[in-house]
Amino acid sequence: MSYRLTADHDELRAVVRQLADEQIAPRAAAIDASAEFPWDLKELLARQDLLGTWCPTRFGGTQLDDISQAILVEEIARADATTSLIPIVQKLGSLPILVAGSEEQQARYFPRLASGEWLAAFGLTEAGSGSDVAALRMRAKRDGDDYLLSGSKRFITHGSIANLVTVIALTDPDAGGRKGMSAFIVETDTPGFSAPRLEHKMGIRGSPTAELHLDEVRVPAANRLGEEGDGFAIAMATLDRSRLSIAAQAVGIAAGALDFAVAYAAQRRQFGERIADLQGIQFMLADMASQNEAARQLTYAAAAAVDAGAPDLAYWTSCAKLIAGDTAMRVTTDAVQVLGGYGYVTEYPVERMMRDAKITQLYEGTQQIQRLIVARQLLRRAGVTRPTDG
Numbered sequence: 129m130s131y132r133l134t135a136d137h138d139e140l141r142a143v144v145r146q147l148a149d150e151q152i153a154p155r156a157a158a159i160d161a162s163a164e165f166p167w168d169l170k171e172l173l174a175r176q177d178l179l180g181t182w183c184p185t186r187f188g189g190t191q192l193d194d195i196s197q198a199i200l201v202e203e204i205a206r207a208d209a210t211t212s213l214i215p216i217v218q219k220l221g222s223l224p225i226l227v228a229g230s231e232e233q234q235a236r237y238f239p240r241l242a243s244g245e246w247l248a249a250f251g252l253t254e255a256g257s258g259s260d261v262a263a264l265r266m267r268a269k270r271d272g273d274d275y276l277l278s279g280s281k282r283f284i285t286h287g288s289i290a291n292l293v294t295v296i297a298l299t300d301p302d303a304g305g306r307k308g309m310s311a312f313i314v315e316t317d318t319p320g321f322s323a324p325r326l327e328h329k330m331g332i333r334g335s336p337t338a339e340l341h342l343d344e345v346r347v348p349a350a351n352r353l354g355e356e357g358d359g360f361a362i363a364m365a366t367l368d369r370s371r372l373s374i375a376a377q378a379v380g381i382a383a384g385a386l387d388f389a390v391a392y393a394a395q396r397r398q399f400g401e402r403i404a405d406l407q408g409i410q411f412m413l414a415d416m417a418s419q420n421e422a423a424r425q426l427t428y429a430a431a432a433a434v435d436a437g438a439p440d441l442a443y444w445t446s447c448a449k450l451i452a453g454d455t456a457m458r459v460t461t462d463a464v465q466v467l468g469g470y471g472y473v474t475e476y477p478v479e480r481m482m483r484d485a486k487i488t489q490l491y492e493g494t495q496q497i498q499r500l501i502v503a504r505q506l507l508r509r510a511g512v513t514r515p516t517d518g
């Protein structure tokens with residue numbers, strides 16, 4: 129998959145980096161400590177037109193290519209992973225409407241999402257259904273021109289603050305998980321919708337992760353995405369594309385940790401010299417840089433695959449998320465090592481970056497699930513598929 133960075137990409141990176149360095153990075157430690165959603169930074173990103181980069185221009189978005197969207201996420205995550213989730217999840221929650229919504233549904237919701245007036249979330253995971261998506265239990269029963277949605281969702285990023293959640297629920301339990309699911313646009317001010325509990329988390333602490341309860345929430349049939357039974361395919365198409373954002377987030381977190389470690393090593397002195405002049409430290413910095421560069425280039429290649437609508441885009445986005453997530457964990461852990469004891473305390477940002485990096489190995493499919501996707505694609509290319517592979 130070939131790609132070339134353009135002057136526009138460089139310019140976007142420079143603009144977002146300046147914004148992130150000046151207005152986001154100084155807030156990161158306080159957001160982490162308070163575990164409060166940064167509404168001011170959401171407004172900042174909305175004012176800068178950075179929440180609708182995924183959205184077609186005819187609905188008020190800026191419709192940037194996927195490499196640009198990756199650069200945007202990367203540069204924000206370099207300053208603060210929590211804040212990078214604002215554009216990531218705005219896109220994640222909107223993707224089901226983008227991939228399966230009608231012109232009318234897109235016209236109804238996209239302008240408010242692209243401008244940031246409304247926030248979106250994506251509701252797939254349940255307590256008993258994480259990696260095993262087909263095990264989900266939330267029900268959507270037809271009732272005249274509406275559906276009544278009942279059940280619970282777990283771990284829904286921004287679920288407590290979103291105006292709209294794209295929800296996957298069972299319309300035909302007898303058909304079995306994959307065939308019996310449908311996707312719905314649920315407005316969160318509908319009676320019966322509640323977000324009773326937030327998780328206490330290791331990292332990305334300013335990003336609320338909510339449990340959602342739906343008690344006979346009435347959703348018009350006009351808010352169903354695609355046909356009944358399309359839900360599993362819509363969820364997979366969403367995640368296959370959205371994983372790219374997680375790869376970019378991981379590259380950004382690692383870049384932030386590497387930059388800090390280099391600057392620290394250049395001024396910290398032990399045994400009468402800068403630790404940056406010690407070969408042991410230099411080797412560590414070189415490994416961190418080269419591994420993250422590899423993750424970055426793979427992420428841009430995956431972005432090009434998504435942009436091109438490549439039939440094997442899931443292979444690329446899963447490869448990118450797998451490599452970038454593991455790299456972010458390794459690089460941030462090594463950054464803590466470069467700082468020694470100072471890396472372990474909250475006075476310096478690298479311990480926060482290490483905690484934030486961990487989530488990139490878990491959400492939007494764990495690293496084990498990425499390996500299953502990559503392997504399945506490899507076997508499909510080789511003409512070896514199982515009847516259950518879909």
Ligand SMILES: Cc1cc2nc3c(=O)[nH]c(=O)nc-3n(C[C@H](O)[C@H](O)[C@H](O)COP(=O)(O)OP(=O)(O)OC[C@H]3O[C@@H](n4cnc5c(N)ncnc54)[C@H](O)[C@@H]3O)c2cc1C
Nearest residue numbers: 250251252253258259283284285337490491492493494496
């Ligand atoms: C902070 C946070 C935010 C999230 N945001 C969202 C969101 O916005 N929307 C949403 O729908 N979900 C969200 N999730 C859910 C997330 O995607 C799931 O947690 C994730 O997919 C894993 O599911 P699980 O936690 O149930 O783990 P499990 O599926 O129970 O997995 C447990 C372990 O078993 C391994 N495992 C499972 N199956 C296999 C297999 N077949 N082969 C090998 N190993 C396997 C896993 O890799 C893992 O190590 C979020 C989660 C977190 C923690």
